[in-house]
Structures are given as C-alpha cells and as structure tokens.
Amino acid sequence: MEKLQHEVTKVAQERSVIVEQDLEKMHYLKAVIKENFRLHIPAPLLIPRISTKDVKLMGYDIKAGTQVIVNAWAIGRDPTLWEEPEEFRPERFLESPITYKGLHFELLPFGAGRRVCPGIQFATPIMELALANIVYKFDMGLPNGVKHEDMDMSGKFGLILHKISPLLVTPSPRF
Numbered sequence: 001m002e003k004l005q006h007e008v009t010k011v012a013q014e015r016s017v018i019v020e021q022d023l024e025k026m027h028y029l030k031a032v033i034k035e036n037f038r039l040h041i042p043a044p045l046l047i048p049r050i051s052t053k054d055v056k057l058m059g060y061d062i063k064a065g066t067q068v069i070v071n072a073w074a075i076g077r078d079p080t081l082w083e084e085p086e087e088f089r090p091e092r093f094l095e096s097p098i099t100y101k102g103l104h105f106e107l108l109p110f111g112a113g114r115r116v117c118p119g120i121q122f123a124t125p126i127m128e129l130a131l132a133n134i135v136y137k138f139d140m141g142l143p144n145g146v147k148h149e150d151m152d153m154s155g156k157f158g159l160i161l162h163k164i165s166p167l168l169v170t171p172s173p174r175f
C-alpha cells in the first residue's frame with residue numbers, strides 16, 4: 001500500500017485528481033491490479049467453451065462437441081508457473097511481459113482467443129483510475145484492531161468469484 005501510494009502521489013504532483021494520461025507512468029499500480037487478478041480473478045472459470053474438433057491435449061482425448069471449462073483461478077496459483085503463488089507480490093509483474101490480451105496463458109482475467117473479452121480497453125483504465133484516485137486521496141486502515149494477517153481473503157466459486165467475508169476498511173482523507 002505504501003509503495004503504491006508513493007508512486008501515485010509522485011505522479012500526481014499535488015494536483016487534485018489523477019487523470020488517464022498519468023496512468024502510463026504508474027507501473028506499480030498496473031502491477032498491483034495484475035497481481036490482484038492473479039489471486040482473485042473475477043470469472044474464475046471464464047466462460048465455458050465447446051471443442052469444435054477432436055483434439056489431444058496433454059495426453060487427453062477431447063472429442064468434438066465436448067464442453068471445456070478452463071480453471072483460470074487454478075492457473076493463477078499454479079506453483080509451476082508462479083514463485084510463492086499464495087503471496088501477494090506485485091513486483092513479479094514489474095519486469096514481466098504479461099499483458100491482459102490472452103497471449104500469456106498464465107494470467108487470463110479477460111479470457112483468450114476469438115472470444116476474449118472485448119471490454120479490456122474500457123475496463124482497464126477505469127479500474128486503474130479508480131484505484132489510483134482512491135489511494136491518492138485516502139489512507140486505508142483496518143477497523144476495530146483487525147490485523148492484516150487476520151483478514152479472510154478467501155473466495156466462493158461461481159460464475160463470478162465472491163469474497164466470503166466482506167472487505168471492511170476505514171478510509172481517512174490524506175489532505
């Protein structure tokens with residue numbers, strides 16, 4: 001949080017609002033959002049597909065017409081792909097070529113291929129702007145003496161991943 005606030009504050013240069021043009025200088029912010037997607041992917045099983053032809057994949061025969069579900073949540077926590085996969089470490093994305101375009105199958109928050117989410121270019125700056133402005137303007141504390149390590153970050157699977165316990169934070173204005 002401190003590192004993120006530091007980057008955002010530096011780029012904002014005391015202006016009242018962070019705007020879209022500022023985002024390209026916020027590498028840590030982008031890494032934070034990617035890391036959040038890796039651990040808490042909103043559509044954990046993407047959208048089911050149907051195989052259009054017979055294929056052999058990793059030794060499995062998949063017949064044409066089979067419904068295929070991609071567990072993108074499990075890919076995001078796969079220890080063969082990610083070092084210390086359960087740790088929230090945005091730094092892992094700082095020097096990484098991974099984008100949201102579905103070309104890197106390690107991270108698939110928007111899916112991949114011909115049916116990849118067409119809203120990426122719309123959703124990404126909105127998320128980045130919202131997060132940047134929130135952390136620029138507010139310090140976030142945990143209420144009632146809750147400790148960082150006591151937070152329950154587990155999710156409930158469905159079409160959309162829901163947080164089991166609500167996320168409670170106390171914002172206080174920074175200026």
Ligand code: HEM
Pocket residue numbers: 042043046047048108109110111112113114115116117118119120122123
């Ligand atoms: C954080 C925000 C969003 C996430 C995480 C997300 C995620 C996804 C995912 C995982 C898929 C399925 C892709 C696949 O199966 O390969 C999808 C499809 C789709 N998304 Fe998004 N999406 C987001 C925002 C948006 C927005 C803002 C729009 C529209 C403005 C949008 C429109 C669509 C449409 C129309 C499809 C269906 C595409 C198709 O089947 O051809 N999404 N999205």
